[in-house]
Amino acid sequence: MAETKLKETVHQEEEKEEADNQSFEELGVDARLLRALQKKEIEKPTPIQAVAIPLILEGKDVVARAKTGSGKTLAYLLPLLQKLFIVSADRKKLAPNAFVLVPTRELCQQVYAEVLLLVELCRVQLKVVQLNSNMLPNDLRAALAGPPDILISTPACVAKCLSGGILKAASINESLETLVLDEADLLLSYGYENDIKAFTPHVPRSCQCLLMSATSSADVDKLKKLILHNPFILTLPEVGNNKDEIIPKNVQQFWFGIRSAVLNPELPQNSRLHILEEFNAGLFDYLIATDLSQSKEKDEVSKESNVVSRKSRKRAKVKLDSEFGVVRGVDFKNVFTVINFEMPQNVEGYVHRIGRTGRAYNSGTSVSLVSPDEMATLEEIRSFVGDDENKGTSSIAVFPLLTKNAVESLRHALVSDLLVLWVTAKMYPYMLKLECMDLHVAHTLDVAKSVTRIAVRESRAQDLRNEILNSEKLKAHFETNPRDLDLLKHDKVLSKNAPPPHLRDVPDYLLDKQTKEAREMVKLARDAMGNNNRRKGSKRKLRKDGDPLKAISALASKRPRKVRKTGGSDGNNSSDRHKRKNNKGL
Numbered sequence: 221m222a223e224t225k226l227k228e229t230v231h232q233e234e235e236k237e238e239a240d241n242q243s244f245e246e247l248g249v250d251a252r253l254l255r256a257l258q259k260k261e262i263e264k265p266t267p268i269q270a271v272a273i274p275l276i277l278e279g280k281d282v283v284a285r286a287k288t289g290s291g292k293t294l295a296y297l298l299p300l301l302q303k304l305f306i307v308s309a310d311r312k313k314l315a316p317n318a319f320v321l322v323p324t325r326e327l328c329q330q331v332y333a334e335v336l337l338l339v340e341l342c343r344v345q346l347k348v349v350q351l352n353s354n355m356l357p358n359d360l361r362a363a364l365a366g367p368p369d370i371l372i373s374t375p376a377c378v379a380k381c382l383s384g385g386i387l388k389a390a391s392i393n394e395s396l397e398t399l400v401l402d403e404a405d406l407l408l409s410y411g412y413e414n415d416i417k418a419f420t421p422h423v424p425r426s427c428q429c430l431l432m433s434a435t436s437s438a439d440v441d442k443l444k445k446l447i448l449h450n451p452f453i454l455t456l457p458e459v460g461n462n463k464d465e466i467i468p469k470n471v472q473q474f475w476f477g478i479r480s481a482v483l484n485p486e487l488p489q490n491s492r493l494h495i496l497e498e499f500n501a502g503l504f505d506y507l508i509a510t511d512l513s514q515s516k517e518k519d520e521v522s523k524e525s526n527v528v529s530r531k532s533r534k535r536a537k538v539k540l541d542s543e544f545g546v547v548r549g550v551d552f553k554n555v556f557t558v559i560n561f562e563m564p565q566n567v568e569g570y571v572h573r574i575g576r577t578g579r580a581y582n583s584g585t586s587v588s589l590v591s592p593d594e595m596a597t598l599e600e601i602r603s604f605v606g607d608d609e610n611k612g613t614s615s616i617a618v619f620p621l622l623t624k625n626a627v628e629s630l631r632h633a634l635v636s637d638l639l640v641l642w643v644t645a646k647m648y649p650y651m652l653k654l655e656c657m658d659l660h661v662a663h664t665l666d667v668a669k670s671v672t673r674i675a676v677r678e679s680r681a682q683d684l685r686n687e688i689l690n691s692e693k694l695k696a697h698f699e700t701n702p703r704d705l706d707l708l709k710h711d712k713v714l715s716k717n718a719p720p721p722h723l724r725d726v727p728d729y730l731l732d733k734q735t736k737e738a739r740e741m742v743k744l745a746r747d748a749m750g751n752n753n754r755r756k757g758s759k760r761k762l763r764k765d766g767d768p769l770k771a772i773s774a775l776a777s778k779r780p781r782k783v784r785k786t787g788g789s790d791g792n793n794s795s796d797r798h799k800r801k802n803n804k805g806l
């Protein structure tokens with residue numbers, strides 16, 4: 221115990237400074253590796269390399285904790301390779317002499333590529349293989365034939381090879397010289413504990429063990445006790461005490477107060493209803509939802525795939541509700557924008573998703589982020605909605621608002637159909653800082669403050685009132701029911717706070733050339749999206765069976781409706797429309 225304490229090296233400033241000034245050569249790195257580093261344009265060791273390389277070259281067990289991106293991979297790879305350069309008559313070759321175990325397949329590939337490059341640049345004859353659990357037993361056997369000098373893999377794959385007799389425990393015991401556990405802080409949390417426990421009894425006492433980690437945690441301590449013998453513990457100061465420096469200083473970090481909720485099939489029914497209720501009551505600005513019952517398929521991924529799939533693996537154990545479905549029929553209130561971050565799988569899914577906006581008399585926008593492999597789905601959808609480039613018809617347009625100009629113009633937009641505005645309002649301080657718009661500060665911050673949810677809702681209500689008052693279709697109704705017209709005309713806005721006069725218009729002095737151009741663009745975009753929608757809606761015949769104001773709400777019995785019943789429907793309910801199209805043989 222006392223000896224371990226003595227061996228713990230928490231580097232003091234002077235030691236660190238000394239190490240900082242050493243070259244790779246002074247650390248004892250082999251000439252071939254020096255050449256390789258030069259070709260890689262790596263000039264001087266990072267602090268962790270400076271302290272770890274000499275110790276590893278001496279054959280010590282090392283636990284190295286240093287912040288992410290600090291060069292831990294080369295800190296162990298350089299001495300590991302150098303050790304293998306030495307041709308030793310004592311070396312047994314029944315199994316790989318060095319194992320590098322990492323938590324994910326992606327990391328396997330990354331480390332493998334790094335080793336291959338170094339070996340190639342050094343012009344040495346070393347055989348390196350990477351194995352993963354997806355490989356067939358015969359392929360695993362073939363890769364291990366020889367055997368290779370270095371094996372890069374995951375603990376799960378090694379355990380699989382052991383239990384399948386592809387790797388012999390006795391051979392490992394005879395041949396293993398160096399064991400590296402990279403990203404050690406993740407290995408246990410990724411569920412590899414049993415795999416590591418199955419493997420460690422076969423690690424010979426003589427094997428040099430290295431444990432690399434970006435953070436210090438109970439898991440790292442557990443691994444340390446499981447595998448290492450009396451190691452040197454290198455804790456660079458920034459990881460030890462000052463938590464602010466775990467992440468490199470050159471990373472700017474932000475968080476925004478975006479009120480949001482997640483809706484997915486893993487949640488119990490009660491929670492889902494509760495979230496819908498809260499969303500409809502305006503507690504969240506954003507709802508992040510999935511309509512994927514097919515997420516079950518996606519969950520069937522191998523354990524070392526990646527971080528996301530690791531989480532998914534845990535999720536796979538959770539029973540998903542096969543009756544989950546928020547995009548069909550559920551009547552969300554005040555959804556102005558539907559964003560398809562992932563495209564739905566088919567036209568039907570698209571129609572149902574975007575039908576969550578533009579409900580009743582509201583207008584809405586949908587924005588689809590389409591990756592190249594989703595283009596076929598987009599084409600299918602475009603042909604379904606009747607888009608034809610040859611005929612110049614295009615209801616799904618290229619999104620026009622992501623230009624710098626458009627962002628500029630949103631600074632001055634008081635009312636927008638786009639929910640984006642709220643994000644913009646919240647981002648004002650950052651945008652201003654980033655783009656140095658000091659001239660506009662006072663005005664734009666005032667604008668941002670004034671764009672409240674109520675202000676936006678009222679403005680939309682006003683639009684709606686105007687539409688109804690000017691509606692040709694309702695003219696006859698108002699003639700026979702003048703009281704309705706009277707009530708509507710005198711319907712007053714809820715908010716007592718009129719916008720301050722200086723915000724009614726954007727003063728000319730604030731309008732630079734770019735903003736003027738952007739204004740035009742946004743106007744065009746609104747015409748294309750909002751106004752067209754309204755026009756389309758008004759052309760539709762009233763349908764009793766398609767009254768969107770009677771749309772099924774998951775919460776209909778729980779809470780009073782906020783939407784006032786003003787008459788019939790414009791039939792602008794995508795979901796109903798789609799059902800009708802479906803019946804026609806979609």
Ligand SMILES: Nc1ncnc2c1ncn2[C@@H]1O[C@H](COP(=O)(O)OP(=O)(O)OP(=O)(O)O)[C@@H](O)[C@H]1O
Nearest residue numbers: 262263264265266287288289290291292293294434
């Ligand atoms: N001495 C060096 N000088 C300049 N660049 C280096 C040096 N050593 C490593 N690098 C580069 O720094 C980057 C980060 O290195 P590496 O991936 O080893 O970091 P890490 O500490 O393992 O990070 P993480 O904990 O996130 O895995 C790599 O692109 C690597 O090539």
